[in-house]
Amino acid sequence: MKKKIPIIGLVLGLCMLIFYPAYDFYYTYKNTEKVKQLENTTSKLSTDSLKSYFDEAELYNKSLAGEITGKTIKPYEKQLNTSGKNTAFASLIIPKITLTLPIYHGTDESALAQGVGHLKETSLPIGGPSTHTCLSAHSGMKEMRAFDDIRKLENGDVFGIKTLGKLITYKVYKTEVVLPHNMHSLLIEKDQDLATLITCTPYGVNTHRLLVHAKRCPVPNGFEKNKEVIKNVITNKRYLSAIVAISLLLLLIIFHILKKNNKKKRSKKIWKLNQIKKQVSHLH
Numbered sequence: 001m002k003k004k005i006p007i008i009g010l011v012l013g014l015c016m017l018i019f020y021p022a023y024d025f026y027y028t029y030k031n032t033e034k035v036k037q038l039e040n041t042t043s044k045l046s047t048d049s050l051k052s053y054f055d056e057a058e059l060y061n062k063s064l065a066g067e068i069t070g071k072t073i074k075p076y077e078k079q080l081n082t083s084g085k086n087t088a089f090a091s092l093i094i095p096k097i098t099l100t101l102p103i104y105h106g107t108d109e110s111a112l113a114q115g116v117g118h119l120k121e122t123s124l125p126i127g128g129p130s131t132h133t134c135l136s137a138h139s140g141m142k143e144m145r146a147f148d149d150i151r152k153l154e155n156g157d158v159f160g161i162k163t164l165g166k167l168i169t170y171k172v173y174k175t176e177v178v179l180p181h182n183m184h185s186l187l188i189e190k191d192q193d194l195a196t197l198i199t200c201t202p203y204g205v206n207t208h209r210l211l212v213h214a215k216r217c218p219v220p221n222g223f224e225k226n227k228e229v230i231k232n233v234i235t236n237k238r239y240l241s242a243i244v245a246i247s248l249l250l251l252l253i254i255f256h257i258l259k260k261n262n263k264k265k266r267s268k269k270i271w272k273l274n275q276i277k278k279q280v281s282h283l284h
Contacts, residue, residue, distance in 0.1 A: 032100050034088055034102045034114070034115070035088070035091040035100055035101075035102050038087070038088050038089075038090075038091060038102060039091075039162075039165070041082060041083070042082070042164050042165045043165070045082065045164070050164055050165065053079075053080055053082070053164055054126055054164070054166070056073075056074050056079060057079055057080055057124045057126050058126065058128065059071060059073055059074075060073055060074065060076070060079050060124055061123045061124055061126070061128060061130075061131050062130075064121070064122070064123055064188065065123075065130040065131070065188050065190075067130065076105065076120055077105055077106075079105075079124055080124060080126075080163060080164060081105070082164070086104065086105065086110065086111075087104075088102030088103055088104055088114075088115065089103060089104070089105065089163065089164070090102075090103040090118075090125050090161055090162060090163040090164070091103060091161070091162045092115075092116050092135060092159065092160070092161055093159060093160040093161075093162065094150070094153070094157075094159040094160075095158075095159075095223070096152065096153060096157050096159075097149040097150065097152055097153070099145075099149065101115040101116045101137065101146065102114065102115040102116065103115065103116045103117075103118055103125065103135060103161070104116065104117055104118065105117075105118060105120070106118065106120055107119055107120070107136050112136070112137060112138050112146075113144075115137065115146070116135050116136065116137045116146075116147075117135070117136050117137065118133070118134070118135055118136075119134040119135070119136060119186070119198075122134040122186065122188075123188065124163075125161045125163050125168070125195070126163055126166065126168070127168040127193050127216055128193060129190075129191045129192070129193060130188055130189070130190050130191055130192065131188065131192075131193055131194065132186065132187065132188045132189065132192070132194040132195070132196065133161065133194070133195045133196070134186050134195070134196045134198060135161075135195070135196070135197055135198065136197075136198040136199065137197075137198075137199055138199065138200070139199040139200060139201070139203065139210075140200070140203035140204055140206075146199075147197065147198075147199035150197050150199060150210070150212050151201075151210065153172050153175065153197075153212050154172065154175075155172055155173055155174070155175075156171060156172065157171070157172045158170065158171050158172070158214075158217065158220055158223065159172075159195075159197070159214065160219070160223060161195065167219060167223075167224070168216065168219075169216070169217055169218070169219045169220065169223060170194075170195040170214035170215060170216055170217060171214055171215055171216075171217040172212055172213070172214045173213060173214060173215055174213040175210070175211065175212050175213070176210075176211050176213070177201060177208050177209070177210055177211075178208060178209055178211060179207075179208055179209070180208070180209055183209075185211060185213065186198075186211070192215070193215065193216035194213065194214065194215055194216070195213075195214050195216075196211055196212065196213050196214070197211070197212040197214075198210070198211055198212075
């Protein structure tokens with residue numbers, strides 16, 4: 001049994017080595033496909049339809065900022081909703097951590113299980129003066145990466161939000177850890193165009209919230225190129241085939257090691273049995 005322990009450990013270690021990168025790749029691939037579908041849907045909308053969606057979203061944001069009153073505002077769930085269903089309406093792109101995720105209305109579990117949730121009482125992600133878009137996602141979940149790596153974002157890093165084909169970018173200027181009830185920094189600031197990424201911290205404890213604050217900035221040169229690199233790496237089927245091939249190769253190596261080890265054990269048992277037979281054959 002003692003001899004089996006190192007082999008079992010090796011098998012488990014290799015399985016983990018294969019599983020986690022492969023699952024992370026699949027999770028990222030799946031979300032990028034959702035973003036791709038969103039972009040395909042958006043590309044079919046007319047210019048007039050897009051303008052109507054953005055005009056309604058702008059009215060919604062102005063009402064949140066207290067700049068207009070007395071006008072009929074379309075309900076939150078119908079804002080920027082091109083399908084009439086609870087599908088993604090925007091996407092978040094963070095080149096530094098190779099992350100592309102769909103954005104959904106609200107922050108209930110159905111939204112967070114699929115990607116990023118948009119906080120209902122914050123500005124819709126279309127930019128503009130006196131807006132503050134707040135986006136939340138899980139971290140530390142074994143079945144998804146989501147916002148695990150936003151801890152790596154530093155002042156000066158840029159992320160983008162693409163809503164119905166319109167890309168706007170934000171530059172990180174501050175990161176803070178606060179208690180769940182201390183959300184004053186998420187409020188709208190007059191004339192400012194802000195965005196904040198939110199997740200639980202520390203891993204597995206989740207007693208606090210990590211807030212990554214950013215201000216609107218011009219789209220940096222090469223940002224779209226970085227976004228395409230993320231997309232190509234994730235969606236290129238050659239990369240997916242390579243991951244599968246490597247995983248299968250490792251599994252074959254494990255199988256070969258186990259088979260070889262079992263063969264040695266069988267040979268040793270047969271040799272011992274033959275030795276016993278020889279000794280027994282001399283008995284009268």
